[in-house]
Amino acid sequence: MRDALRPEAPFPAAARTALADATLRANLRRATSTIRRRRDQVVGEVEDWDRLRAQAAAIKDHTLRHLDRYLAQLEAAVAERGGQVHWARDAAEARDVVADLVVGAGARRVLKVKSLTTEEIGLNDVLAERGVEAVESDLAELIVQLGGDRPSHIVVPAIHKNRFEIRDLFARAMGLPDLAPEPTALAEAARLYLRERFLAMTVGISGANFLVADTGAVAVVESEGNGRMCLTLPHTLITVAGIDKVVPTFEDLGVFLRLLARSATGERMNPYTTVFSGVVPGDGPQAFHLVLVDNGRTRALADPLGRTALRCIRCAACLNVCPVYERVGGHAYGSVYPGPIGAVLTPQLRPDDEHARTLPYASTLCGACADVCPVGIPIPRLLVHLRSVAVRADEASGRLGARLAPERLMLRALGRAFAQPRQFERLQALARVMRPLGGRQGRRLPGLGGWTRSRALPTAPRRSFRRWWREEHR
Numbered sequence: 001m002r003d004a005l006r007p008e009a010p011f012p013a014a015a016r017t018a019l020a021d022a023t024l025r026a027n028l029r030r031a032t033s034t035i036r037r038r039r040d041q042v043v044g045e046v047e048d049w050d051r052l053r054a055q056a057a058a059i060k061d062h063t064l065r066h067l068d069r070y071l072a073q074l075e076a077a078v079a080e081r082g083g084q085v086h087w088a089r090d091a092a093e094a095r096d097v098v099a100d101l102v103v104g105a106g107a108r109r110v111l112k113v114k115s116l117t118t119e120e121i122g123l124n125d126v127l128a129e130r131g132v133e134a135v136e137s138d139l140a141e142l143i144v145q146l147g148g149d150r151p152s153h154i155v156v157p158a159i160h161k162n163r164f165e166i167r168d169l170f171a172r173a174m175g176l177p178d179l180a181p182e183p184t185a186l187a188e189a190a191r192l193y194l195r196e197r198f199l200a201m202t203v204g205i206s207g208a209n210f211l212v213a214d215t216g217a218v219a220v221v222e223s224e225g226n227g228r229m230c231l232t233l234p235h236t237l238i239t240v241a242g243i244d245k246v247v248p249t250f251e252d253l254g255v256f257l258r259l260l261a262r263s264a265t266g267e268r269m270n271p272y273t274t275v276f277s278g279v280v281p282g283d284g285p286q287a288f289h290l291v292l293v294d295n296g297r298t299r300a301l302a303d304p305l306g307r308t309a310l311r312c313i314r315c316a317a318c319l320n321v322c323p324v325y326e327r328v329g330g331h332a333y334g335s336v337y338p339g340p341i342g343a344v345l346t347p348q349l350r351p352d353d354e355h356a357r358t359l360p361y362a363s364t365l366c367g368a369c370a371d372v373c374p375v376g377i378p379i380p381r382l383l384v385h386l387r388s389v390a391v392r393a394d395e396a397s398g399r400l401g402a403r404l405a406p407e408r409l410m411l412r413a414l415g416r417a418f419a420q421p422r423q424f425e426r427l428q429a430l431a432r433v434m435r436p437l438g439g440r441q442g443r444r445l446p447g448l449g450g451w452t453r454s455r456a457l458p459t460a461p462r463r464s465f466r467r468w469w470r471e472e473h474r
């Protein structure tokens, strides 16, 4: 699968490089702590927050259990309102469907509103190969695009940049050498840059936050209003969405909209929520195509625990609280879905990808992600589950046998020692002899390099508890 986001190195190496970037760490710390503070405040205002979360999880689980039925209902409803549904088994099929529609409509330029799914399928590269320029309408996506960069956050794709870096980028790309690094000046520059492009576009490509099965409606949630231009001005609108985005009814949509804004940006209500269905003659786009992408989702659905990741509504709350994400940022994950959700979703969407298999280890298992997740995804449980899946796959392919042997041997020996008091005391005596090795980082134990490279070996106490008890209570 084409994946423009995949880094050169797997997560452990990519993370080490990111950790060395002090500006990146400062940018991330500032941005995530601000969003966290705002989120905590507005979530605290909702008395029935936990009930709402449970309701959302139940709706998602029910929908995923009956996904075939709801997708068929969605397709029928879209067709009834003058739209057309296209099915794509994988990223390649999805790219081809969209590129054919764009080229067929005679467009050389398309306007896009923030769509993670188009990033997931690597759409922009294929459009470029077919001579079509994609213009991002979202401010943060525009920053990423102009800088030849990659998104590093689900909701705030340019979170890794500070306003001075953005000013320099805009000054270069837009020919504005005197641009001030103030947020209002930067937003105005982007507005003027984009506005003239909006008016000339005949094809728009959007993502979808939710798809409503009973009416064929598409809900797009954004903060700037640019997306609404992309959804209303072009003659042809192509929406690209994963099959997991479907919810059964309009009432269900209301539950998710209440959760999403507070979890994502710490706002009580989302600034621009556009809900549209099909085609209305003489008003808005006159051709509507909905491309439904599987790309590994039905495989994830087959795993009773793994499928809980498909509840995700992409609010990014789990990224903003994750101590690992806050230090390394999104690029190290090599996926359009970084942070805790990326660590559990990407390996399921790309099970054969070596890089993706390292992601479930990108966590301290502290559980902060599960605490904030508005749809109650048990992310730490999933991480442990996917680690075992990765180990089993590596073992089956013979990749891990030799590397695991010392660890297995040690754990077996420890198991025996812990089961017998005398053996256990002998082990404690040995640990006391080894005291000089403890307390310092970088002392690598043979066969356990991965564990001891970045952890200090604990120093054994001079007296064990048992011995202290015997001596003090004689």
Ligand code: SF4
Pocket (backbone or CB within 6 Å): 263, 311, 312, 313, 314, 315, 316, 317, 318, 319, 341, 369, 372, 373, 374, 375, 376, 377
């Ligand atoms: S896993 Fe939960 S917290 Fe993270 S992005 Fe998805 S819905 Fe939001």
